[in-house]
Amino acid sequence: MRLYDYAASGNCFKVRLLLGLLGREYERVAVDIFAGDTLTDAFGALNPLRETPVLELSDGRRLTQSNAILWFLGEGTPFLPADPWERGLVASWLSFEQERVMGGIGGPRFRALTGRPFDAGRLDTGRGALAHLDDHLHGREWVVGGVPSIADLGLFPYVSVAGDAGLEHPPEVAAWLDRVRALPGFVDDFVTYPENARPGVARSIYDSMN
Ligand SMILES: N[C@@H](CCC(=O)N[C@@H](CS)C(=O)NCC(=O)O)C(=O)O
Known part of the structure; x- marks a missing residue:
């Protein structure tokens, strides 16, 4: 492969x-x-x-x-649940990642770090995405179900570097990022x-x- x-x-x-x-x-x-x-x-x-x-x-x-x-x-x-409802939730979070996290964090971060102009309004989308994820993580360790899944892994990269775009990690998101970093086999x-x-x-x- x-x-x-x-x-x-x-x-x-x-x-x-x-x-x-x-x-x-x-x-x-x-x-x-x-x-x-x-x-x-x-x-x-x-x-x-x-x-x-x-x-x-x-x-x-x-x-x-x-x-x-x-x-x-x-x-x-174990990173993709077998249960149809949980698979639906995973697909939903992966779509959210491409729409709101890539669009609201990944895109503006790329432009900020490489000296390209960007519409600051896109950061509102990124801030909203972080707030939505933070609300969801209240009382939960992982994004879908009780174990880490590809929903967590799909969200992790651009959420983890939101600071480069001038965005702050809300507390539940910060704790979840640490849980992902602590997974055995995590590559940095x-x-x-x-x-x-x-x-x-x-x-x-x-x-x-x-
Ligand atoms: N939706 C695609 C987006 C992929 C994408 O944007 N790839 C960028 C790097 S993050 C790329 O390879 N760009 C090629 C180029 O700029 O020439 C995915 O999730 O794979």
Whole structure:
């Protein structure tokens, strides 16, 4: 199994996190998204959306979209509940992550850290997402059910670095982040954006869209 991966991507980190917790072996293929690696024909053949992560199986099949990859890898493990209602809740939280956490924390954080302008209103979405998660975590250890699931792992990366976007972790969220960090097999390899991510230097899909 091979993971096409960018070390500073929260979407890639969530997959590395699950693979680490599961103790699964895989080949990590570094994709330097700001050096133009996703703009090549070869990468376009791998993922026409030109995004990481991409999981490639030994038979050549490829899966894109971080949360779909979490779902696939989590199937049959304690990280994806068997109960249909709880599976529905997991899907709901993973959608919330892409809509409110990526949109309200991941996006503005990327722009703030790399010197790109952003609409400060997006931080209200991020603040609201943290408050919603905090309310939900009152009286709960994990996002869905009584054990850690891919819902926790999907939310963890961009929630954990909300401070980079100028947002504060509310108390229940801070305690939950510590519980995720304490899981056996937790990998701590989410790096920040390198120099080549700055506008004017970077060659990524974001820069070709702007
Ligand atoms: N919804 C997608 C988003 C993936 C995504 O935005 N990937 C970014 C890194 S976080 C990327 O690879 N961008 C490529 C580029 O900018 O050229 C997922 O969850 O996998």
